[in-house]
Amino acid sequence: MKRKSAISVSSIILSLTLLFTGCSSSDDTAKEASSKPKEIVIGNIGAMTGSSATLGKAQSQGVDLAVKEINADGGILDAKVKVVSRDDGADPTKSKTFVEELVDKEKVDFMVGPTNSTPAAASMAYLQQNKIVSILPIATSTQLINPNNPYAFRLIASNAIQAEAIVKLAVEEKYKKIVLVADTSALGTDGMSVMKESMKKYGVTPAATVTYKADDADMTPVAEKIKDAKADVALFWTLGADGAKIVRSLERIDYINDLDIIGYTGLVMPNFKELAGPGADKVTVVSAGSWALEPGKTELAPKYWEIYQKLIAEYGEKDKRDTSASIIASGYDAVYLLKWAIEKAGTTDSEKVKQVLETDIQEFDSIYANHYEFSKKSHEGFPVSDLVKSKMDDMAYGELYKKAE
Amino acid sequence: MQEIVTALANGSIYALMALAIGIIYSTTQIINFAHGSVIMIGAMTSYWLLSIFHMNYFTAILLAVLINIILSMVIYKVSVEKLGDLTQNSSWIVTLFGAGIILDNTARILFGTEPKAYPFLFDGHVISIFGTKIMIHEMMMILVAVIIGVLYQIVIQKTNFGRAVRAVSFRPDTARIMGIRSNRIVLMCFAISGAVAAISGALIAPITFASYTMTYSVGIKAFAAALIGGLGNTKGAFIGGISLGLIEGIASMIVPGGLKDAISFLIMIIVIIVLPGGILSAKLFTKGELKTEKI
Amino acid sequence: MLQVENVTIGYGKTEVVHNISFHVKKGEIITILGANGAGKSTILNTIVGLHQAKEGSIRFQDKEISKARPDQLVQNGMRLVPEGRQIFPQHTVMENILLGAYIEKNAKKIHSRLHSIFERFPRLEERKNQMGGTLSGGEQQMLAIARALMTEPSLLILDEPSLGLAPIIVGEVFALLKQISSSGVTVLLVEQMANSALKISDRAYVLETGRIVLEGRGEEIRNNADIAKAYLGNV
Known part of the structure; x- marks a missing residue:
C-alpha cells in the first residue's frame, strides 16, 4: 500500500512539474512578444511584520512612491505599472511561496526584494529559472550576487x-x-x-x-x-x-x-x-x-535633499514613521532603475533589460548611491568609494x- | 583576574537560575521548560517599572518578584496541575514549552524587539581591588545569590514547610497521607521558583541587556547549570552554576569566543554521562551518607 | 464509625475491587484478611482519599467521604500507616514525627503529644536525630505508627504492619495496637499474617480477588482451620 501511494505521489509531482515547466516556457514566448506591453507588473516582497518590519515597510514606501510618480507621468513605454506586494515576515519558506505565487499567478515581470538575506536566498532560484530581473535594494548577504543568479542586481552595499x-x-x-x-x-x-x-x-x-x-x-x-x-x-x-x-x-x-x-x-x-x-x-x-x-552642513547635496523632502512630504518626518529615509530611497531607486533600463532597452524582455543594466549603467541618474557599478562580471551596484x-x-x-x- | 570575577558573578546568577529549576524539579520531577521565559519576564517587568514608572530599584524588583510569583502560579495551574499524575503523563513537556512561547511572544509585543539598557545597581560604580576593577553590581550578584541559596537551605532544612517540600519530593503519596496537600506544596515551589527567577533576571539584565531574547541567551544557561549540578539537587545547583560560570570564563580565555558554549555544553554532557546525578553525586562528595532509595 | 457500601474501585478500565461492603464500629479492631493482590491496599488507599472509588459510598463519622482529600480526612481524625511503613529515610526521626503533625498548627499540642509519644517509644527519643532510613524495620514500624498518632486520630488504619518484620517484633507491634485500641482509638487493619492479627481482632473480613467472601468474629475465623486453608493459605 505504502509503496503504491509513494508512486502515485511521485507521479503527481512529476506531472505538476511538467505542468509548471510548460507554463513558464509559454511565459517566455509571451514576454518576447510583448515589446509593447499593456501593463508592467512589479513584485514587491519584504518583511512588513515581525522584527524586520521596518525594512519591508521602507522598501514598500519607496516602491509605491516611485510607481505613483511614474504612473502619473504616463507609465513606462506607455504602459501602466502595477505593484503586487507580499509580506514574507522574513520567513524564507513564506518568501519562496510568495515568489512562486507572484511569478506563476500574478505574472510579475520584475521583482524588488525580498528585503532580508535568507528569504532572498530561498527565493532566488525560482526567480532566476523564470528569468525575472530582480533588484535587491536591502538584502546584504554576499552570496546573493553570484554567476548563478544572472538576473539579480543589488543596490545596497553588500557585506563584502x-x-x-x-x-x-x-x-x-x-x-x-x-x-x-x-x-x-x-x-x-x-x-x-x-x-x-x-x-x-x-x-x-x-x-x-x-x-x-x-x-x-x-x-x-x-x-x-x-x-x-x-x-x-x-x-x-x-x-x-x-x-x-x-x-x-x-x-x-x-x-x-x-x-x-x-x-x-x-x-x-x-x-x-x-x-x-x-x-x-x-x-x-x-x-x-x-x-x-557633510560636517557642519544641515542639508544633503541638492539632488538627494530634494528626494528627501519628497519622502517627508509623502510619509512624514522621521518621528511619524518607523522607516528610515535612505532605505526608502533604495526602494525608490529600484523602480526608477527598472524604468530607465526598460525604456533604454525598449522592451520588458529580461535579456535585453539585463544587458542594459550591465553595459550602460553609467547613464542612470541614481538617487541612493551616487552611482551604480554594474558590469557583465559583477551585479553589485554600490561603489566602495561611496561608503x-x-x-x-x-x-x-x-x-x-x-x-x- | 577580571575575567574570573565576572565569571564568578555570572556563575552565581546561573546558580540562582538552576536553583529555581531544581526547586520545581525536586517536588514534581518535571523540568520547567518555561523557566527561561519566566526569567526574561522578571527582567523585562522590572526594567519597565524602573524606566517607565521611575521606581527605585528595590520597589521595582519587589513588584517584579510579585508579578513573577503570580505568573508562575498561573503556569502551574494552567499547564501542569490540570495534567494530573505527572509520572503517567508527559504532556507537561508540550504545555510548558507552549507557555514559554506564549510568554516570549507577549514580551516581544509588549516590550518591543530592541534590547534595553538595564541600569546597574549603584550606578555601575567600580571599585579597584589589587588592580582589578570590580563593579559593586557584580559583588551584589554574588552576595544576593549566596544569601538566597543559604536562605533556601535554611527554609528547606529547618521549617515545617521545608520538611514538607522534602517529603513531597521523596514520597508524594506518603506526604499526602500525612495531611500535606502536595499540590499546594508544588504550587508554592512554582511561586518561589518564579520569585528567584525574577531576581536572577533583574541581576543579570544589566550585563546582557534586557530583551525578550534573554529566554534563549540566558535561560539556556539555567538548564546547563541545573544539569551539571544535578537536577533537583538544590545545593548542586550552586556548584553547577559557579562551575558553568568558571568554565565559560576560562574557556573564553583560551579558545576562540565562539567555541565557549560548545565547550561548556561538552562538559555538561560529560558530567551527565559520568555522573548522572550531577557533580555532587561523585563519590568524593557523598562520603558515608546512605544511598538514597528513591522511589 | 466507618461504613463502606457497595464500593467498586478500579484503575483505568480494570476493576480491582468489586462491590464490597463492610463497616467498622467505634472502639473495634477490625481486620481485613487477604492474599497478595486481593485488593487490600487499594481499599485502604481509597478510604484515605489517595484514590477515588468508581461507585459506592464511604461514610466516616456519618459523613460521605468518598470525594474527600487525604488532608481533610487527616483533619477529621483518620490516619493511615501505609504498607512498607514509608518512612522518609532522609528526614530525621524527629522530622518524621513532626511531619506526622503537619496539619496541627498548635505548638503546645504538638509539644505535649511529642512528649507522650516519646514516653511510649523511648527508642525513638534515643534516635530522634538519626536519619529515618538508618532505623531497623521494627523501629521504622514504630516510627510510622508514632507519626500517625501525632494528630490523635480516632480511626487508625494500618496496611500490613507485620510485613517484613521478625516474628518477635510482629508480636510487639500487635501488642502495641491492642494498647492503642484500649486507649479509645478504633483500628482497621489489613493483613496477610492472619493468626496474630485475628488474635487481637473483634471482627474480620476475608477478601479474595476483590470480593468479600467471609465475615465473622476474629476468634471464629481463627478457629476455623478450613476457612483459613481455603482462603488464606498457610496460617
Whole structure:
C-alpha cells in the first residue's frame, strides 16, 4: 500500500512539474512578444511584520512612491505599472511561496526584494529559472550576487563591499594595529572572511581576529583580547547590542580611549549610546555617502535633499514613521532603475533589460548611491568609494548620518 | 583576574537560575521548560517599572518578584496541575514549552524587539581591588545569590514547610497521607521558583541587556547549570552554576569566543554521562551518607 | 464509625475491587484478611482519599467521604500507616514525627503529644536525630505508627504492619495496637499474617480477588482451620 501511494505521489509531482515547466516556457514566448506591453507588473516582497518590519515597510514606501510618480507621468513605454506586494515576515519558506505565487499567478515581470538575506536566498532560484530581473535594494548577504543568479542586481552595499570599505578606511587612515571582531553566526563568519580577504588585498595583517558567540552575556574576554593585541582600531562586524556590550567592557578595562572603532551598518541601532555608555563616542560606522551630511552642513547635496523632502512630504518626518529615509530611497531607486533600463532597452524582455543594466549603467541618474557599478562580471551596484565613515550616535533629523571628520 | 570575577558573578546568577529549576524539579520531577521565559519576564517587568514608572530599584524588583510569583502560579495551574499524575503523563513537556512561547511572544509585543539598557545597581560604580576593577553590581550578584541559596537551605532544612517540600519530593503519596496537600506544596515551589527567577533576571539584565531574547541567551544557561549540578539537587545547583560560570570564563580565555558554549555544553554532557546525578553525586562528595532509595 | 457500601474501585478500565461492603464500629479492631493482590491496599488507599472509588459510598463519622482529600480526612481524625511503613529515610526521626503533625498548627499540642509519644517509644527519643532510613524495620514500624498518632486520630488504619518484620517484633507491634485500641482509638487493619492479627481482632473480613467472601468474629475465623486453608493459605 505504502509503496503504491509513494508512486502515485511521485507521479503527481512529476506531472505538476511538467505542468509548471510548460507554463513558464509559454511565459517566455509571451514576454518576447510583448515589446509593447499593456501593463508592467512589479513584485514587491519584504518583511512588513515581525522584527524586520521596518525594512519591508521602507522598501514598500519607496516602491509605491516611485510607481505613483511614474504612473502619473504616463507609465513606462506607455504602459501602466502595477505593484503586487507580499509580506514574507522574513520567513524564507513564506518568501519562496510568495515568489512562486507572484511569478506563476500574478505574472510579475520584475521583482524588488525580498528585503532580508535568507528569504532572498530561498527565493532566488525560482526567480532566476523564470528569468525575472530582480533588484535587491536591502538584502546584504554576499552570496546573493553570484554567476548563478544572472538576473539579480543589488543596490545596497553588500557585506563584502562594507567589509572592504571598513578595511580601506582603516588602512587609509594609517592605523598600525587593526583588530577584526565578529560573532560566530553565519552573518559574522561571512563578515570576518570578507574582512580578512580585504586585509589581504591591501597587504595588511590583522593584529588579532576576535570571535565570540552572538548574544553572549559576557564580552569581557573580547575586550581583553583587543587590549592584549594593543589595537589602535577595531573593525566591528557585530550587531548593535553585542557591539554595545563590547564597548562597555572596553571602557571597564580602561582601553576605550586608546582605540577607535569602525563598524558595519549592522552595528547601528537606535539606542546604541544608551546601551554602550560614553564609549559610544569612539564608534563610527560606514554609511551611504550621498545620504550622510557633510560636517557642519544641515542639508544633503541638492539632488538627494530634494528626494528627501519628497519622502517627508509623502510619509512624514522621521518621528511619524518607523522607516528610515535612505532605505526608502533604495526602494525608490529600484523602480526608477527598472524604468530607465526598460525604456533604454525598449522592451520588458529580461535579456535585453539585463544587458542594459550591465553595459550602460553609467547613464542612470541614481538617487541612493551616487552611482551604480554594474558590469557583465559583477551585479553589485554600490561603489566602495561611496561608503563613508559616519558618527554612530549623532543623527540629523533622527535618520541622516553625519560624516565623521 | 577580571575575567574570573565576572565569571564568578555570572556563575552565581546561573546558580540562582538552576536553583529555581531544581526547586520545581525536586517536588514534581518535571523540568520547567518555561523557566527561561519566566526569567526574561522578571527582567523585562522590572526594567519597565524602573524606566517607565521611575521606581527605585528595590520597589521595582519587589513588584517584579510579585508579578513573577503570580505568573508562575498561573503556569502551574494552567499547564501542569490540570495534567494530573505527572509520572503517567508527559504532556507537561508540550504545555510548558507552549507557555514559554506564549510568554516570549507577549514580551516581544509588549516590550518591543530592541534590547534595553538595564541600569546597574549603584550606578555601575567600580571599585579597584589589587588592580582589578570590580563593579559593586557584580559583588551584589554574588552576595544576593549566596544569601538566597543559604536562605533556601535554611527554609528547606529547618521549617515545617521545608520538611514538607522534602517529603513531597521523596514520597508524594506518603506526604499526602500525612495531611500535606502536595499540590499546594508544588504550587508554592512554582511561586518561589518564579520569585528567584525574577531576581536572577533583574541581576543579570544589566550585563546582557534586557530583551525578550534573554529566554534563549540566558535561560539556556539555567538548564546547563541545573544539569551539571544535578537536577533537583538544590545545593548542586550552586556548584553547577559557579562551575558553568568558571568554565565559560576560562574557556573564553583560551579558545576562540565562539567555541565557549560548545565547550561548556561538552562538559555538561560529560558530567551527565559520568555522573548522572550531577557533580555532587561523585563519590568524593557523598562520603558515608546512605544511598538514597528513591522511589 | 466507618461504613463502606457497595464500593467498586478500579484503575483505568480494570476493576480491582468489586462491590464490597463492610463497616467498622467505634472502639473495634477490625481486620481485613487477604492474599497478595486481593485488593487490600487499594481499599485502604481509597478510604484515605489517595484514590477515588468508581461507585459506592464511604461514610466516616456519618459523613460521605468518598470525594474527600487525604488532608481533610487527616483533619477529621483518620490516619493511615501505609504498607512498607514509608518512612522518609532522609528526614530525621524527629522530622518524621513532626511531619506526622503537619496539619496541627498548635505548638503546645504538638509539644505535649511529642512528649507522650516519646514516653511510649523511648527508642525513638534515643534516635530522634538519626536519619529515618538508618532505623531497623521494627523501629521504622514504630516510627510510622508514632507519626500517625501525632494528630490523635480516632480511626487508625494500618496496611500490613507485620510485613517484613521478625516474628518477635510482629508480636510487639500487635501488642502495641491492642494498647492503642484500649486507649479509645478504633483500628482497621489489613493483613496477610492472619493468626496474630485475628488474635487481637473483634471482627474480620476475608477478601479474595476483590470480593468479600467471609465475615465473622476474629476468634471464629481463627478457629476455623478450613476457612483459613481455603482462603488464606498457610496460617
